[in-house]
Amino acid sequence: MQKSKLKVIAGALLHDIGKPAYRGDKSKNHSISGYEFLKDTVGIKDTEILEQVKYHHKNMIQDSSIADNSLAYITYIADNIASGADRRKVDENQGFDMDMQLESVFNILNGNNQHYKYKPQTMENGINYPIENEISFSKEIYKKICDDIVDCLKGIDENNSEYINSLLEVMEADCSFVPSSTSKNEIADISLYDHCKITAAVGSCIIDYLEQEGITNYKDELYNNSKQFYSKKAFLMYSFDISGIQNFIYTISAKGSLKLLRSRSFYLEMLCEHLIDTILKRLEYSRANLIYSGGGHGYILLANTSKNKSALDEINNEINHWFINNFKTALYVADAYTECSADDLMNSNGTYEDIFRNVSKILSDKKGNRYTAEQILTMNNNHHQDGERECRICKRSDTYIENDVCGMCQKLIDMSDDILEKDFFVVLNTDSGLPLPFGQSLIATSADTLKTKWITDELYERSYSKNKMYTGRNLSTKLWVGDYHTDKEFKKLAQKSEGIERVGIIRGDVDNLGKAFVSGFDKERVSLSRTAVFSRKLSIFFKKHINKLLEENDINGLIVYSGGDDIFLVCAWSDAIKAAMILNEALHKFTQNTLTISVGIGIYNPSYPVASMAYESGDLESKSKSSGRNKITLLSVNNTENEKYTFEWDELKNKVIGEKKKCLEEYFVGQAEHGKNLLYNLLNYLRNTTDKINIARYAYLLARIEPERDADERIKEKYKAFSRQMYNWAINKEDRLQLIMAIYLYVYETREKSEE
Numbered sequence: 178m179q180k181s182k183l184k185v186i187a188g189a190l191l192h193d194i195g196k197p198a199y200r201g202d203k204s205k206n207h208s209i210s211g212y213e214f215l216k217d218t219v220g221i222k223d224t225e226i227l228e229q230v231k232y233h234h235k236n237m238i239q240d241s242s243i244a245d246n247s248l249a250y251i252t253y254i255a256d257n258i259a260s261g262a263d264r265r266k267v268d269e270n271q272g273f274d275m276d277m278q279l280e281s282v283f284n285i286l287n288g289n290n291q292h293y294k295y296k297p298q299t300m301e302n303g304i305n306y307p308i309e310n311e312i313s314f315s316k317e318i319y320k321k322i323c324d325d326i327v328d329c330l331k332g333i334d335e336n337n338s339e340y341i342n343s344l345l346e347v348m349e350a351d352c353s354f355v356p357s358s359t360s361k362n363e364i365a366d367i368s369l370y371d372h373c374k375i376t377a378a379v380g381s382c383i384i385d386y387l388e389q390e391g392i393t394n395y396k397d398e399l400y401n402n403s404k405q406f407y408s409k410k411a412f413l414m415y416s417f418d419i420s421g422i423q424n425f426i427y428t429i430s431a432k433g434s435l436k437l438l439r440s441r442s443f444y445l446e447m448l449c450e451h452l453i454d455t456i457l458k459r460l461e462y463s464r465a466n467l468i469y470s471g472g473g474h475g476y477i478l479l480a481n482t483s484k485n486k487s488a489l490d491e492i493n494n495e496i497n498h499w500f501i502n503n504f505k506t507a508l509y510v511a512d513a514y515t516e517c518s519a520d521d522l523m524n525s526n527g528t529y530e531d532i533f534r535n536v537s538k539i540l541s542d543k544k545g546n547r548y549t550a551e552q553i554l555t556m557n558n559n560h561h562q563d564g565e566r567e568c569r570i571c572k573r574s575d576t577y578i579e580n581d582v583c584g585m586c587q588k589l590i591d592m593s594d595d596i597l598e599k600d601f602f603v604v605l606n607t608d609s610g611l612p613l614p615f616g617q618s619l620i621a622t623s624a625d626t627l628k629t630k631w632i633t634d635e636l637y638e639r640s641y642s643k644n645k646m647y648t649g650r651n652l653s654t655k656l657w658v659g660d661y662h663t664d665k666e667f668k669k670l671a672q673k674s675e676g677i678e679r680v681g682i683i684r685g686d687v688d689n690l691g692k693a694f695v696s697g698f699d700k701e702r703v704s705l706s707r708t709a710v711f712s713r714k715l716s717i718f719f720k721k722h723i724n725k726l727l728e729e730n731d732i733n734g735l736i737v738y739s740g741g742d743d744i745f746l747v748c749a750w751s752d753a754i755k756a757a758m759i760l761n762e763a764l765h766k767f768t769q770n771t772l773t774i775s776v777g778i779g780i781y782n783p784s785y786p787v788a789s790m791a792y793e794s795g796d797l798e799s800k801s802k803s804s805g806r807n808k809i810t811l812l813s814v815n816n817t818e819n820e821k822y823t824f825e826w827d828e829l830k831n832k833v834i835g836e837k838k839k840c841l842e843e844y845f846v847g848q849a850e851h852g853k854n855l856l857y858n859l860l861n862y863l864r865n866t867t868d869k870i871n872i873a874r875y876a877y878l879l880a881r882i883e884p885e886r887d888a889d890e891r892i893k894e895k896y897k898a899f900s901r902q903m904y905n906w907a908i909n910k911e912d913r914l915q916l917i918m919a920i921y922l923y924v925y926e927t928r929e930k931s932e933e
Contacts, residue, residue, distance in 0.1 A: 188229030659739030681753025
């Protein structure tokens with residue numbers, strides 16, 4: 178990376194570092210505070226970085242004597258663009274509140290109009306739910322943040338591109354809940370971290386654009402004529418989308434399928450991260466330019482230069498050639514970019530949504546016309562010899578097979594346990610690990626081995642930490658990974674079920690996320706910053722907080738995949754509904770009821786084919802969405818008969834479990850076996866109530882359990898209430914479906930482990 182661009186990124190990331198220092202000591206403005214903090218406390222001596230911190234506001238830069246090509250002019254306008262993209266006026270009194278909390282971005286999502294805030298804390302302090310309470314961002318909290326920043330920055334060389342992503346990690350760890358602006362006249366829902374990140378992204382693009390245009394007088398272009406610059410198409414919004422993910426993950430048939438599901442899901446996530454970091458390295462940017470990634474999809478902000486466009490085309494061609502050679506047509510990457518201006522990014526003219534619409538259209542067109550003539554010829558010429566064996570897992574026969582497994586599947590199996598147990602994942606410039614595009618491979622390792630061996634090895638390219646923030650040489654980013662597990666096998670999870678030994682497969686997906694991503698904020702408030710904050714919050718919930726939620730509630734289960742907006746969990750069946758309801762309630766609390774999730778839960782014998790479990794539970798999730806969204810659909814497997822029941826979340830909680838299942842438990846307490854025999858028979862009639870004869874038979878069955886005449890009056894009254902309730906529920910459609918599911922749950926819970 179060019180030194181000047183590296184310094185722009187470092188200066189932009191640190192340009193507002195004086196805010197926590199200033200708010201802790203209100204004797205100076207934050208530009209001076211930041212300059213002195215970095216120079217005197219942290220020990221940064223680079224004048225080009227310090228100038229960006231000191232002169233990034235007009236009142237400081239207009240009277241300065243800095244050179245016309247000072248990088249401070251780039252950070253100055255990048256800060257203005259980022260501020261224009263994240264600050265929106267509100268009708269309140271002028272002034273500042275230095276103790277202000279960060280407001281929630283969900284306050285204004287999807288028509289919401291709340292005023293929730295976050296507790297002052299760092300990223301390491303657990304789930305920070307939005308709250309109504311006022312908790313001042315005290316001087317002591319700001320001092321602790323500054324102390325943490327000083328400790329972390331001491332191990333980072335801001336003039337070495339190999340450490341630039343670590344600088345971003347420090348800012349995220351300490352400043353994710355620090356408000357960027359404390360003006361009472363603005364919505365304070367953009368954190369200092371997110372503002373500095375966007376500033377660095379914009380700044381790195383500007384310096385590339387200026388270089389291409391041959392502009393060296395930054396003062397004239399970016400300060401004196403800034404209004405004209407805002408309208409120039411200086412930026413590219415780049416997007417990629419990997420097709421074939423579902424089939425790649427779930428088209429497996431072999432022993433140890435749970436391991437393969439986990440490793441294939443993780444592998445696809447790593448392919449995305451690897452593609453992102455390859456793009457950023459070749460085009461010489463940092464992770465600050467990554468706006469969003471998740472579910473095989475991503476957005477990156479880049480400079481509008483011919484060099485970048487050519488490089489992107491080359492990278493896409495290269496990775497698709499690699500996919501063809503390794504997976505044929507199973508996986509494909511479509512990519513697209515559209516030119517945009519600072520005005521577009523700030524939504525000054527209401528054109529922000531057009532950026533994403535344009536990119537989406539190009540992506541869609543590319544998916545319909547996937548391959549180049551050269552790639553088609555490659556596929557047609559890839560013949561394999563007759564008599565080759567077939568991989569028992571992926572069914573490939575065009576590669577070397579040993580012990581009935583191809584090399585790729587064997588390496589995925591080997592990686593599976595490491596995903597749960599290792600702390601770091603290392604990309605090496607060799608083919609000795611799990612294969613990656615661009616001639617590289619992936620291995621998992623411990624922190625000690627990374628430090629003592631790999632980080633100094635000549636084959637070392639970069640590394641990713643898991644679920645903890647670290648700094649270090651070419652440490653790309655931390656990966657939030659849903660790795661919670663109590664067991665690693667279906668059978669063991671089934672054995673931990675209450676009642677019958679079954680596993681519950683949970684598939685879930687956030688409703689209308691694409692719509693919320695593009696148009697969830699109104700036209701006056703939608704911006705690049707809010708899009709980035711919103712997507713980051715959601716990713717953290719599903720990749721990081723999910724581990725805490727399952728652990729705190731003692732769920733017997735394992736996360737196969739939990740990404741930017743969807744989940745795949747395997748649980749002991751009796752914990753599956755509990756886990757789904759916990760996640761649903763936590764998501765509502767986390768997003769202030771602005772987002773909903775649709776879920777499908779299948780209940781299966783642990784020996785049932787895994788691919789079938791995955792597809793069937795996916796169909797249940799689709800049933801929830803097609804039934805109006807924000808619902809849960811359950812499948813009870815009764816030998817060969819499959820049934821689907823869709824409920825509102827509160828309906829399942831209050832009506833199915835809280836009312837009807839509770840009624841069964843209370844009536845049959847102490848006589849579970851007698852109750853099961855009756856309920857099996859009642860179920861047969863409940864499922865076919867269109868036949869009036871079945872209703873009569875149903876009533877007759879209830880009558881047969883009436884207590885004897887000389888029975889205790891309390892028993893008689895209990896029976897009367899129970900039979901009346903059971904009959905009334907049977908003749909009402911909604912109650913009947915709720916009762917059927919309640920009976921299933923009760924019967925499964927009271928079955929003996931050995932029963933079928």
